[in-house]
Amino acid sequence: MPIAQAHATFKQESHMRTRFTVNGEAREVEHDTRTTLLDALRDQLGLTGTKKGCDHGQCGACTVLLNGKRVNSCLCLAAMHEGDEVTTIEGLGSPEALNALQKAFVAKDGYQCGFCTPGQIVSATAMLEELRAGDPSFASASLEGEMPLDDAEIAERMSGNLCRCSAYPLIREAIAMAAEVKS
Amino acid sequence: MTKTFRMNEAQPRLLDETGQGIVGAPLDRPEGPKKVSGRAHYAADGLPEGAAQGVLVRATIARGRITGIDEDSVSGLEGVIGVFHGPEFLRNPAQGMAGEAPVQPGGEVHYHGQPIALVVAESFEAARDAAQRLVVTYEAEAGVVTDPARSEELEQDDPETAGDFEAAFAAAEVTLDRSYTTPAQAAAAMEPHAALAEWEGDELTLRGALQMLRFNKEELADSLGIPAEKVRILAPYVGGGFGSKLGIGPEAVAAALASRTLGRPVRVVMTRQTVFDAVLRRTETSQRLRLGADRDGRLRALSHDDRVSNIQGEGFAEPVSQASQFLYGAEGLSFAQTLARVSRTPAGSVRAPGEAVGMLALEQAMDELAEMLEMCPVALRLKNLPEKNPMTGQPFSATRLGDCLREGAERFGWDARKPMGSRREGEWYVGMGMASAARSNMLVKSAARVRLSGEGAVVETDMTDIGTGTYAILGQIAAEMLGLPVEKVEVRLGDTSFPGASGSGGSFGANSAGSATFLAAKAIRETLAGRMGCGLSELTLQEGIARGGNREVPLAELIEEELVEEASVEAGDTSESHFSSGFGAHFAEVAVHAYTGEVRVRRMLGVMAMGRILNEKTARSQALGGMIWGLGAALTEEMAHDPRTGHVVSRDLANYHVPAHADVPGDMTVVFLEERDDMANPIQTKGIGELGISGAGAAILNAVRNACGARVYDMPATPDRVIAAMEAAGF
Ligand code: FES
Numbered sequence: 033m034p035i036a037q038a039h040a041t042f043k044q045e046s047h048m049r050t051r052f053t054v055n056g057e058a059r060e061v062e063h064d065t066r067t068t069l070l071d072a073l074r075d076q077l078g079l080t081g082t083k084k085g086c087d088h089g090q091c092g093a094c095t096v097l098l099n100g101k102r103v104n105s106c107l108c109l110a111a112m113h114e115g116d117e118v119t120t121i122e123g124l125g126s127p128e129a130l131n132a133l134q135k136a137f138v139a140k141d142g143y144q145c146g147f148c149t150p151g152q153i154v155s156a157t158a159m160l161e162e163l164r165a166g167d168p169s170f171a172s173a174s175l176e177g178e179m180p181l182d183d184a185e186i187a188e189r190m191s192g193n194l195c196r197c198s199a200y201p202l203i204r205e206a207i208a209m210a211a212e213v214k215s
Numbered sequence: 216m217t218k219t220f221r222m223n224e225a226q227p228r229l230l231d232e233t234g235q236g237i238v239g240a241p242l243d244r245p246e247g248p249k250k251v252s253g254r255a256h257y258a259a260d261g262l263p264e265g266a267a268q269g270v271l272v273r274a275t276i277a278r279g280r281i282t283g284i285d286e287d288s289v290s291g292l293e294g295v296i297g298v299f300h301g302p303e304f305l306r307n308p309a310q311g312m313a314g315e316a317p318v319q320p321g322g323e324v325h326y327h328g329q330p331i332a333l334v335v336a337e338s339f340e341a342a343r344d345a346a347q348r349l350v351v352t353y354e355a356e357a358g359v360v361t362d363p364a365r366s367e368e369l370e371q372d373d374p375e376t377a378g379d380f381e382a383a384f385a386a387a388e389v390t391l392d393r394s395y396t397t398p399a400q401a402a403a404a405m406e407p408h409a410a411l412a413e414w415e416g417d418e419l420t421l422r423g424a425l426q427m428l429r430f431n432k433e434e435l436a437d438s439l440g441i442p443a444e445k446v447r448i449l450a451p452y453v454g455g456g457f458g459s460k461l462g463i464g465p466e467a468v469a470a471a472l473a474s475r476t477l478g479r480p481v482r483v484v485m486t487r488q489t490v491f492d493a494v495l496r497r498t499e500t501s502q503r504l505r506l507g508a509d510r511d512g513r514l515r516a517l518s519h520d521d522r523v524s525n526i527q528g529e530g531f532a533e534p535v536s537q538a539s540q541f542l543y544g545a546e547g548l549s550f551a552q553t554l555a556r557v558s559r560t561p562a563g564s565v566r567a568p569g570e571a572v573g574m575l576a577l578e579q580a581m582d583e584l585a586e587m588l589e590m591c592p593v594a595l596r597l598k599n600l601p602e603k604n605p606m607t608g609q610p611f612s613a614t615r616l617g618d619c620l621r622e623g624a625e626r627f628g629w630d631a632r633k634p635m636g637s638r639r640e641g642e643w644y645v646g647m648g649m650a651s652a653a654r655s656n657m658l659v660k661s662a663a664r665v666r667l668s669g670e671g672a673v674v675e676t677d678m679t680d681i682g683t684g685t686y687a688i689l690g691q692i693a694a695e696m697l698g699l700p701v702e703k704v705e706v707r708l709g710d711t712s713f714p715g716a717s718g719s720g721g722s723f724g725a726n727s728a729g730s731a732t733f734l735a736a737k738a739i740r741e742t743l744a745g746r747m748g749c750g751l752s753e754l755t756l757q758e759g760i761a762r763g764g765n766r767e768v769p770l771a772e773l774i775e776e777e778l779v780e781e782a783s784v785e786a787g788d789t790s791e792s793h794f795s796s797g798f799g800a801h802f803a804e805v806a807v808h809a810y811t812g813e814v815r816v817r818r819m820l821g822v823m824a825m826g827r828i829l830n831e832k833t834a835r836s837q838a839l840g841g842m843i844w845g846l847g848a849a850l851t852e853e854m855a856h857d858p859r860t861g862h863v864v865s866r867d868l869a870n871y872h873v874p875a876h877a878d879v880p881g882d883m884t885v886v887f888l889e890e891r892d893d894m895a896n897p898i899q900t901k902g903i904g905e906l907g908i909s910g911a912g913a914a915i916l917n918a919v920r921n922a923c924g925a926r927v928y929d930m931p932a933t934p935d936r937v938i939a940a941m942e943a944a945g946f
Pocket residue numbers: 083084085086087088089090091092093094095104105106107
């Protein structure tokens with residue numbers, strides 16, 4: 033079954049238009065005023081790599097980068113993101129051209145069913161930036177200075193991304209591996 | 216004609232002789248690049264042209280009759296298309312391997328949260344809004360029992376026994392009698408249950424989040440009252456199952472019905488709250504363990520009684536004492552179960568039904584017995600390794616439990632374990648614990664097709680990969696048997712137009728679908744041997760080259776037309792003559808905060824013997840996942856119900872605590888001991904997905920006891936309970 037823009041023909045007064053950039057491309061979506069960024073990405077734009085695990089900000093499966101920062105896209109209304117820059121898992125790499133994190137997840141088996149995986153990878157992308165920028169976490173020994181890239185830091189900073197398959201230790205090995213490759 | 220092979224006797228270990236050398240290798244999953252780039256399509260991924268969206272509406276009474284569903288209450292809302300309900304609607308998902316419709320309650324409500332209607336709209340937002348506004352009126356039944364502890368509708372069979380438990384218990388030098396409770400638990404797979412239904416004439420195609428397509432097709436057809444040939448189910452990717460997607464669910468039937476009426480595709484995705492309300496839960500349990508032993512640790516008497524619950528009309532009862540029946544044995548054994556009927560979300564299989572909760576009690580009782588005997592817990596278990604299944608007298612097909620215990624103790628540094636409460640690091644008590652692991656093993660009827668052409672091979676079966684590694688292992692088996700690099704084998708799964716497999720459940724998927732793939736590839740080997748003019752045993756296939764009868768021929772030259780073989784496998788005499796189970800040993804080190812009772816797991820080790828390992832990498836992931844589920848059961852997971860209405864209180868992922876990254880230590884090790892189970896199936900494997908959880912939680916709880924004296928009988932061991940137990944122990 034092809035993925036299509038099902039709402040193309042459904043135009044009613046509660047609808048509006050929003051323009052933003054997704055994975056470097058200018059996109060315009062027509063959507064219900066109540067539509068979340070998550071649903072706009074998945075159903076209007078056909079970018080189904082971003083998953084809906086709870087629709088309540090509790091699982092992290094819907095994580096995307098919004099102007100470079102990680103957010104739960106299920107907690108964002110599409111209407112609020114006029115002009116914003118969104119990066120989804122599809123924007124990080126393709127099966128033929130995976131980025132370092134994606135490769136590391138495959139090599140370390142940092143997943144099982146794969147449903148939480150796009151969220152883990154997108155979240156890890158921003159998390160590594162936060163670490164580099166010296167943002168402290170609950171696990172940090174000090175609020176200032178360089179933040180170590182150790183397992184405790186990664187675990188703490190990735191705790192917004194649930195994985196019921198419980199690939200946790202391997203997800204963290206994958207993140208550590210990719211971070212080393214980069215640095 | 217498909218050949219059905221019955222497992223009547225031990226088979227040669229062909230996979231040890233083939234030359235490709237990739238069975239068992241820790242290869243990456245072939246579908247991995249799709250998964251990590253968001254290109255693997257799950258049931259809810261994608262809306263076809265013209266699709267409408269449906270949201271399920273739940274009952275808000277515990278039991279009674281629906282007297283009205285007021286469609287007018289939502290018909291004026293923008294975008295709303297219709298409200299669907301009726302006699303075909305399911306009360307709850309089918310139990311695993313049912314192969315027929317589950318209860319269809321008509322206008323009746325049997326539990327709070329039951330899906331009773333579907334609102335369909337042009338958009339998800341409109342459907343969700345209307346589902347919340349839909350006015351439903353009920354005639355509620357009075358005096359409904361929603362608390363299993365108060366149910367008087369009890370079902371009890373005669374206890375299962377061997378020897379004379381009472382006499383052996385009375386005669387034992389040391390005895391222990393303890394009660395435990397475990398709460399209801401949720402599978403909580405990350406992918407919510409979803410269905411996308413589309414009809415073409417009288418033929419239905421359903422993309423679903425399902426584990427057992429061969430059965431699901433029958434269940435869906437039966438629910439709708441149409442022939443099974445008219446149903447096709449697709450589930451190439453499934454976002455976790457853990458039992459929750461074994462049977463066809465209300466979302467699938469509702470989507471199919473709405474789609475048929477509307478003449479357009481309909482997608483129904485359960486909200487996370489509905490997943491908690493309406494998907495089969497694991498029952499809460501109360502358990503009583505009685506152990507009697509000699510002073511030297513020899514078990515004389517073992518009894519494990521339990522009480523579980525389920526709603527009326529469901530046959531499933533969590534087999535709590537399953538592992539207790541064969542793990543150690545004693546002269547007197549007795550196992551009694553009571554099933555209480557209750558108006559609550561129905562219960563069914565959740566990862567390792569039985570062992571997952573039963574072993575929490577059994578293995579804590581063994582730990583406590585070891586204390587009473589002043590014996591090492593490892594030594595106590597080693598003293599009680601049975602020669603054969605103590606209940607049935609069947610010999611074990613393969614057991615390395617003793618080796619797992621010894622190897623685990625050695626690798627973990629068990630001899631550094633300190634007396635209870637004597638290791639303190641700042642505000643933390645630190646301790647070690649261990650437990651045995653056991654999970655019985657099965658072979659379920661399965662078929663697969665293998666095609667071989669000059670290009671490579673293709674495996675086709677309706678088997679699913681729910682994260683278990685099916686794509687990887689079936690490719691490895693076929694590649695091994697046909698002497699091809701694994702990249703030359705494509706595995707196609709999750710489509711009922713392919714031969715029907717066992718499906719994913721009960722840890723039998725790899726055994727069953729793997730054996731069918733093996734047999735189909737073996738039939739191709741026979742053809743190739745004929746073409747080479749050599750005997751089957753002389754044939755070697757390696758890297759696309761066939762050797763035999765003093766000839767060496769590129770495989771492609773032996774194949775003019777594609778070779779196609781389908782094979783099917785089923786259990787036979789060996790399942791009667793022998794008892795097959797995976798065995799292992801879990802070790803855990805924990806820190807317990809002296810003032811808050813918070814438990815932090817520092818490291819875990821699982822040593823397991825589970826037959827031939829087909830892919831060391833995916834097997835390890837399965838085992839680790841299971842161990843972390845054990846952590847959840849021990850420390851965090853608790854499905855709370857309101858005793859008045861029976862409704863699920865912890866019905867989202869903020870209130871139902873599955874382990875998160877920060878709960879799980881990085882130091883988690885899995886070791887597989889080499890083993891072949893010749894009686895299990897033609898490829899000598901055993902199930903993996905559930906052994907990891909069996910006993911793992913008990914190892915953690917025993918470590919808590921060793922750390923700080925707290926013995927927690929009511930699980931999970933949340934800080935409040937740990938603190939109370941520490942105080943009770945005088946800490
Ligand atoms: S779907 Fe957004 S956090 Fe779960």
